[in-house]
Amino acid sequence: MPKSSPMVHEARLLGILDTAADGIIVINAKADILVFNKACEAMFGYAASDVLGKNISLLMPSDFSVDHDRYVSHYLETGERRIIGIGREVRGKHADGTVFPLELSVGEAQTPDGRQFIGVIRDVRSRKAVEQRLNQLQAQLVNMARVQAIDEMGAAIAHELNQPLTAVMLYLQAVIRKTSSDTASQLAPQTLEILNKALREAERAGGIIQRMRHSVERREPERQACDLNALIDEALELVLLGHDIEGLQIVRDLDAMLTHVHVDPIPIQQVLANLLRNAMEAVRKSDRRMIKIQSMVSGGQAIVNIEDSGPGIPPDGLSNLFKAFATTKKSGLGLGLMISRSIAQNHGGDLTVDGGGDGRGATFSLRLPLIVGSHEQGIADQ
Amino acid sequence: MVIHIVEDDPGVNESLRVLLQALDHVVISHSTATALFTAPLPTQDDLVIVDLGLPDIDGASVIRWLKNLSAPPRVVAISGQSQKLIDRALKGFQALTVLRKPLSGDALVSFIA
Structure with a gap:
């Protein structure tokens, strides 16, 4: 196979770099920009031709650009790494002056043209x-x-x-x-x-x-038409946030018809978050950690079942489950389920439990009436 | 007249019995609906005090059963639940007296009289 010339090789490389979803910048030891791919153009609002050969500080807020020059010379003098091979979250500056957060990983390469640094950049604004x-x-x-x-x-x-x-x-x-x-x-x-x-x-x-x-x-729930599945997903997001979810399997089986359920969203989300939190707690020590969330319409009611793969609830624990101050947990007042049931009942629904056991986990069922309006009637009829 | 009490809370159950006996009534008390169903039937002259929040069968079903007897006794419901829950549980019942807890003995006595 014939060997490609260095120029062809470089063109191919640039072509590949331009298809990358992440921003890729290559600079030399003086921090001059040598490569600025398409993703970078979109991220920073500069065309490659505008920035090639210029100092990378152009892409940083001024307070950071001063430090950057110092970081580079410090590294070149001492070899002490602050970011290379580590990666960190930094701030970038768009052509329009907007400062935005980005995740930067830096690698180093010795080339015939001297030391070069390759930065891979991810815009974390949406995150x-x-x-x-x-x-x-x-x-x-x-x-x-x-x-x-x-x-x-x-x-x-x-x-x-x-x-x-x-x-x-x-x-x-x-x-x-x-x-x-x-x-x-x-x-x-x-x-x-x-x-x-x-x-x-x-x-x-x-x-x-x-x-x-x-x-x-006297207080009536402030009802509005809510997408119950969206409430479930948001509650799930909230509960999973900051928890170790490795090995935790979440199964969602949501009925797409439940987009207009008339409930007060905040307390209902509170109930869902509470049930999901309990489910996560229940499966914490289980070999198989699974939480199944199912939403459906039955008998003119929206039903959300939350089933866990935990050990279930012993029969003698069931009678006190919804009572105040009857917790088995080390923290909390034991009001969660009592309040959750009360919120469900205040909506004209209910919260019930199948305690499971014998290898089955517990299943909590939140039932909410579908207020009869044109759409809800349609759902109820189906 | 015999007064039948169906109330699962032991304190309320016994204090009701003690008060009614102090008023010289004959009292039979049960802590579950099942116990009432398996005891001799209340007669038309009797009064049955039914707590709505029973553990085995809900109080509303007990009241429905009592009202459907061929010679139904008088019934009074007692409850510590919220008005909304009481209304929902007793939907469809006509002219049923409900005394809410905390229960005043005077209210009960005036109902019996």
């Missing part, structure tokens, strides 16, 4: 934008969840205290009535007075509970 959006969403969710949690906690306390308070009031009334009507067991007037005072205090506590309950019950 950054997604991260920022997620962070905003997460902050919003945390904030809303906090408000909701305070409300729901109030409702939970009200509900939990109701039973013993009812018992206290009935016992006191029993004593008062019995001793008032039965002359044989009549109490001293002072004792009776104390019992009546105790009853009044219990009734006062009951009044406080009723007011707490009313303030929560």
Whole structure:
């Protein structure tokens, strides 16, 4: 095979470089740009002909370009690597002056023309934008969840205290009535007075509970037409963010019809995130780590099933699962599932669980009514 | 008249029984719906106090069963649940008295009378 001339070889190489999705820049030891591929042109807004032979500092914000010259001379003098072979996130400057984040990996090559440095550049703006959006969403969710949690906690306390308070009031009334009507067991007037005072205090506590309950019950969910599958995916993104997901298999089986479900998106996403977080926790120690998320329409309801490959929930744990302060976890108040169920019920739906066991994981089912409108009726009919 | 109580919370169940017995009523109390179903049927003269949040069968189904007896007893529902849940559970029931917890003995006594 005939050998290609150096010029043909270089042209081929440049052709290959131009097809690369990542930006590729080659500079010499003086930091003059020797190669600037097509991806770089798109990224920085310069044509290759504008930048070839110029110092690479042209592509950096000024504060960084000063340091860059220092980095290069420092490396050339000492051989100490700050970026070469390591890679890092740096900032680039577009022709229009916009500064943007990019990921830079640098390699070094000894060539007949001297030392050259090859930089591979990836624009991370879109990734950054997604991260920022997620962070905003997460902050919003945390904030809303906090408000909701305070409300729901109030409702939970009200509900939990109701039973013993009812018992206290009935016992006191029993004593008062019995001793008032039965002359044989009549109490001293002072004792009776104390019992009546105790009853009044219990009734006062009951009044406080009723007011707490009313303030929560008045609040209606702020419904809007939501793409339930998008809510699921966003909740999933939120939950996976920053977690070790190696070996975790997520199976999504989503019904494409669920694009207009009338729910209050923030609390519903909170429920989904809570269920997904629990599922991740449940499979943490399992050999097979799988979470299956299924959405579907059945009986005029949108149903989201979240199944995990964990050990399941023991039958004696099931009865307390949705009760407040009944957690088995080391952290948390055990309000998550109770609040989640309450949010589902507040929407006219419900949250139920199949505890699994015997090799099956748990499956939580979130049911939400499809409000009958033209579109929803269409879904319900199908 | 016998007053039947179907309430799973032991404190509420017993305190109801103690109060009603203090008022000289004959009381039979059950902690589950199943226990009520397997006991002798309440008669037309009786009163049944049914908690809506029972563990085995929901209170609304119990009330429906009672109302469908050939000689149905009087029924009063009690509940610690939210008004929304109560409304949903009891949809379709006509003229059913619901006493919300915390339960005032006076409200109950005036209903019985």
